[in-house]
Amino acid sequence: MNKLQFYTARAFRDEATIASLSAPQSDLLDALNGKSVALVGNARALAQSDQGADIDAADVVIRINRAPMPEARSHGTRTDWLALAVRLSDEDLDKIAPRSTLWMSPKRKRLRHRIATGDGFYLHPLADYEALRDRLAAPPTTGAMMIDLLLRSDLSSLTLYGFDFFASQSLSGSRTAQQVPHDFSAEAAWVADMQRRDPRLRVIRPGSD
Template sequence: MNKLRFYAARTLRDEAALQALSVPQADLLADLDGKSVALVGNARSLADSAQGAAIDAADVVIRINRAPQPGPGSHGTRTDWLALAVRLSDEDLARIAPRRILWMSPKRKRLGYRIAQGDGFYLHPLADHQALKDRLAAPPTTGAMMIDLLLRSGLSSLTLHGFDFFASQSLSGRRTADQVPHDFGAEAAWVADLRRSDGRLSLI
């Protein structure tokens, strides 16, 4: 799809045309069969940890949005997939250097042409976002959407790093929990339920 057609599809909310740019969800999930996955959140508390080696030891390392990495000791060094719901500058994309980008936000007007044309690009279906929003009774975070998506795969393990449900706020911004539209209590309870029902999920 050329740039003009892309921006026309984005403006007109032509979801079918945009989805045609995405790898099928089944193919995305098949790439995780039998693999260990580290999903790295942006909690400030992670910067005080020594989880970097464990993160880099995973078969697939997935980071979220601006993916701050204060140091390898706490955050590791590798980014295989980047789950996005915000615009990123070319400089940030070059810094993070993901092999695959997943656009998780229902806000298609934020999606850039360069990202949508990338190798292995994935566009998260609007219906999946809405289903999780209904489950949590609030717009889900990018991290919650990724947990929901990843556990549908045949991965061997999913370890959450840097998830404290905004207890220490985010490394990538200064907003407080009251200034964002998410329900972190609901997400924490949901993750606790998932951990009890799915032994592949762990939270460090």
């Protein structure tokens, strides 16, 4: 799909046309069968840890949005999948160099042609976003959407790094919890409930080793 066709579809909110560029969700989940997955959040406290080697040891490493990696010691170096809800420059995309890019945001107008037509592109369905939003009674974070999605697969384990539900704020910005449209208390409670229900899910608290 050329740029004119893509941006026309985006401007007119032609979801079907944009979704035609996406890998099927079933293929995405099948790729995780039996795999260990590290989902790396952007909590500032993660930078004080020595979890980088454990992150890189996972079969699949997934990072979120701007995917800050200040040091290999704390964050590792690999990015297999990048879960996005923000615009990134070509320079930033080239630096992160994910094998697959997952567009999680319902805001399709932020989606770039390069991402939508790249290898390994996945478009998260609006219905999935809306279902989780209703469950949390607030717009879900990219991390929450990924947890919800990943646990539908037959992965062997899902370990969360850099998730403190904004207690230490984010490495990729200066906003406080009150300045973003998410309910971090609700997400923390939801993740704790998911842990009780699904033994594959493990949370490594930022700053702990």
